[in-house]
Amino acid sequence: MPEAEWSKTLKKIQEQFGDRVIEMHAQLGQDTVVVSKAAIFELARFLRDDPDLKYNYLMDLTAVDHFTRKPRFEVVYHFLSLEYNARVRVKVPVGESDPEVESLTPLWKIANWLERETWDMFGIKFKNHPDLRRLLLYPEFQGHPLRKDYPVTKRQPLVGPKDPQA
Amino acid sequence: MSDSTTITTKTPEETKQEVEKSNKNMMLNVGPSHPAMHGVIQISVELEGEVIRKADIEIGYLHRAFEKHSESGTYTQVFPYTDRLNYVSPAINNFGYAGAVEKLMGLEIPERCKYIRVIMSEIARVADHLTCIGASAMELGAFSVFLYMMKAREWLYELTENVTGARITISYGRIGGVKADLPKEFTEQCRQALKKTREVLEEVDGLLTRNRIFMDRMRGVGVISAEDAISFGITGPFLRSTGVAYDVRKAWPYLVYDRMNFDVPVGTTGDNFDRYLVRMEEMQQSMRIIEQALDQIPEGPTNIDHEGRVIEPDLMADLGKFGKTAGLLKNETLLEPTLEGTGKRVHLQIRANDKDAWIPPKEQVYSNIEALMNHFKIIMLGHGIRPPKGEVYNMVEGGNGELGFYIVSDGTDRPWRVRCNGPCMRPMAALAGIITGGQMADIIATFGSVNMIAGELDR
Amino acid sequence: MEVDKGGGTEFGFFTSRLDKMIGWARKFSVFQYPFITACCGMEYMSVACAHYDIDRFGAGLPRFSPRQADVLFVVGTISQKIAPVLLTVYEQMCSPKWVVAFGVCTCTGGFYDDYATVRGIDHVLPVDIYIPGCPPRPETVLNGLIMLQEKIQNQKQEV
Incomplete structure (x- = not known):
């Protein structure tokens, strides 16, 4: 899509974060921005607080394991603006050696659980997260199952009942 | 010791602190095997008398690797797994996922099919709310309400079975359509079932809405503000009870919802009672939608003469x-x-x-x-449906709020990544804050109004 | 009550009759503990309610305390995380006790062949009746319950 047909959101992000934006497109009518890891917290705050955008919802936070691509992971955020009825997707590439992104917990309360889930499933850490532990799986579980190198049927030994006294 | 020892008097504040220190708070573990926790939620609460001082919620007891399974099958093979996400309203999950793949491929589905999807979604929504209100009322002691609601749900299940061949796990959606057309006698059956369901709702309304016990346990309990709800990303009836009228069917119309005439009920205080009222009204609206869709649905060519052929x-x-x-x-x-x-x-x-x-x-x-x-x-494996490379996020209004599917395609016959963004997780994340400061017994009422569906929460 | 359980010649007739009588009494007063986790719970609700009415078979009252229950209904997928809880509940039940695996996930794991789920609850505890189906229709459940009653009737009774 040519730059002139971009939505208000993309134009504003281009203005403010032009140097840190890696890619930008609106395929299938869905605004998508790829930004560098360092800019995500600032961008999220900008999206939330800018009076022309007001993306007050963090609709989804997840990751994708691209496996062969470098950098390997991509953390994907979906934002929704109730007031302007607009959506934007923000993606942050994260390398395998240092999978760490700034946490959004100071901005949205739901980020706490969504980030815990992403840590649980992909092993991506979130800096400044108050309580980063597994959400869906149990503490004894080894590895991160949604990574492409974790086989779907690889079971781990059953954990016995816990001693209530311990 | 000299006699000059001064007698120290304690201020009331100090006495209180001392008493508090000696009475240690009690830790209580509710669930996961607890009738009101639906079998899969663990709430560890710190109690001071009857008042909750701290709560920690543990989920994940029904984690079944939906997202991992979706990556290992073809696009069509994901449907049975979507049924089991929100197993109270599986039709909506089916169509939400199908809609995402269709958006990715740029498929346009026929008119009649759109209406069928709307009708089946709304039937599922009514069944969802019936189960929620029935179960939460039962947990508060109103057992007959549960029996009435289940009776009504049974009629809807029979209707679903006539169309799809299954009661609950229907796998009725297909990429680019649905499995089968509506049976010939469907319109009549559906109108009958809705009529009977309305009667049940009237009965339940009489039993609950002005019932002193029910009101005392629901009113002013489990209150959440609109700001908090938005910060927790809550959608659906839970959000609407706080007064924010966000409904995907109105804000981002899909299928043929833009042709339907319906209202979005909102509450005012965001307490349990408002959530109950919102759900009751939503069922009426859903039935309104079904009736409009039945009137508008274009006829299929069922009148072709095929005698002897x-x-x-x-x-x-x-x-x-x-x-x-x-x-x-x-x-x-x-x-x-x-x-x-x-x-x-x-x-x-x-x-x-x-x-x-x-x-x-x-x-x-x-x-x-x-x-x-x-x-x-x-x-055949390795051929199949192959959407082009790309990514898409598609949302529908599920029983509990916005249900989103984020699909990443790499151009092969298997999805590279399917993310299900279920609406249940958000109120569950907020629950610890809502119940803190309240009474122990209020957990039951508040938890019931969340309508936690574990399949969708834990995936 | 003192009964010669050895089945000596003079008491053999008496004990086998007593077994039958106790079995008859037990099979129509099944107090179940529904361990509900997933989709099958929806069908369990249907079975318990007016349309199919499990009460006709004397199994109408669910007990949510394992101490008061005879039959453990395991309804829905058992994940690796909840398996220890299930075992704890089973161990807390008093003898004689029976286990019903409700739905294909509890029988074999069903199509959830993955890192998170247990491949059938018989990896964790002994099962008496398997009710297949995903989820089983209410009629299937009632059939399973009748089979359980037959089993209770015909087995050697512990007193």
Whole structure:
């Protein structure tokens, strides 16, 4: 899509974060921005607080394991603006050696659980997260199952009942 | 010791602190095997008397690797797993996922199919709310309400079974359409079922809405503000009870919801009682939508004269095997009612006419080579439906709020990543804050109003 | 009550009759503990309610305390995380006790062949009756319950 047909959101992000934006497109009518890891917290705050955008919802936070691509992971955020009825997707590439992104917990309360889930499933850490532990799986579980190198049927030994006294 | 020891008097504040220190708070573990926790939620609470001082919620007891399974199957094979996400309203999950893949492929589905999807979604929504209100009322002691609600849900299940062939796990959605057309007698049955459901709702309304015990336990309990709800990303009835009228069907219309005339009920205080009222009203609105859709739905070509041209499918297969294909194309197969969608007569009405996502009608598969090859290409591993490279996020209004599917395609026949963004997780994340400071017994009422569906929460 | 359980010649007739009588009494007063986790719970609700009415078979009252229950209904997928809880509940039940695996996930794991789920609850505890189906129709459940009653009737009774 040519730059002139971009939505208000993309134009504003281009203005403010032009140097840190890696890619930008609106395929299938869905605004998508790829930004560098360092800019995500600032961008999220900008999206939330800018009076022309007001993306007050963090609709989804997840990751994708691209496996062969470098950098390997991509953390994907979906934002929704109730007031302007607009959506934007923000993606942050994260390398395998240092999978760490700034946490959004100071901005949205739901980020706490969504980030815990992403840590649980992909092993991506979130800096400044108050309580980063597994959400869906149990503490004894080894590895991160949604990574492409974790086989779907690889079971781990059953954990016995816990001693209530311990 | 000298006599000059001064007698120290304690201020009331100090006494209180001392008493508090000596009475240690009690830790209580609720669940996961607890009748009100639906078997899969663990709430560890720190109690001071009856008042909750701290709460920690542990989820994940029903984690079944939905997202991992979706990556290992083909696009069509994801449908049975989506049924089991929100197993109270599986139709909505089916269509939400199908809609995402269709958006990715740029498929346009036929009018009649859109109406069928709307009707089935709304039936599922009514069943969802019936279960929620019935179960939460039962947990507060109103057992007869539960029995009435289940009675009504049973009629809707029978309706669903007539259309899809299954009561709960229906797998009715298909990429580019639905499995089968509505049966002939559906309209009449549906109107009957809705009429009876309305009667039940009236009865329940009389039993609950002005019931002193019910009101005392629901009113002013489990309150959440609109700001908090938005910060927690809550959608659906839970958000609407706080006064924010966000509904995906209105804000981001899909299928044919923009042609339907319906209201979005909102509450004022965001407490349990408001959530109950919102759900009750939503059922009425859903039934309104179903009735409008039944009036507007375009007719399929069910009035084609096929006398003497209808033959059994196995006979048709046999004829095909022996090469007696001349004239077969003019014939139609007689199919078991729930499989009618695979027959020529209704095929085009409920499926997108696109070779990339479309299994040809059985008559053509058995009689000509192009259709046979097309069928083979769709079914065989390594061929199948192949959306182009890209990513898409599609949302529908589920029973509990916005249900989103984020799909990443790498151009092969298997999804690279399917993310289900279920609405249940958000109120569950907020629950610890809501119940803190309240009474222990209020957990039951508040938890019931969340309508936690574990399949969708833990995936 | 003092009964010669050895089945000596003079008491053999008496004990086998007593077994039958106790079995008859037990099979129509089944107090179940529904361990509900997933989709099958929806069908369990249907079975318990007016339309199919499990009460006709004397199994109408669910007990949510394992101490008061005879039959453990395991309804829905058992994940690796919840398996220890299930075992704890089973161990807390008093003898004689029976286990019903409700739905295909509890029988074999069903199509959830993955890192998170247990491949059938018989990896964790002994099962008496398997009710397949995903989820089983209410009629299937009632059939399973009747089979359980037959089993209770015909087995050697512990007193």
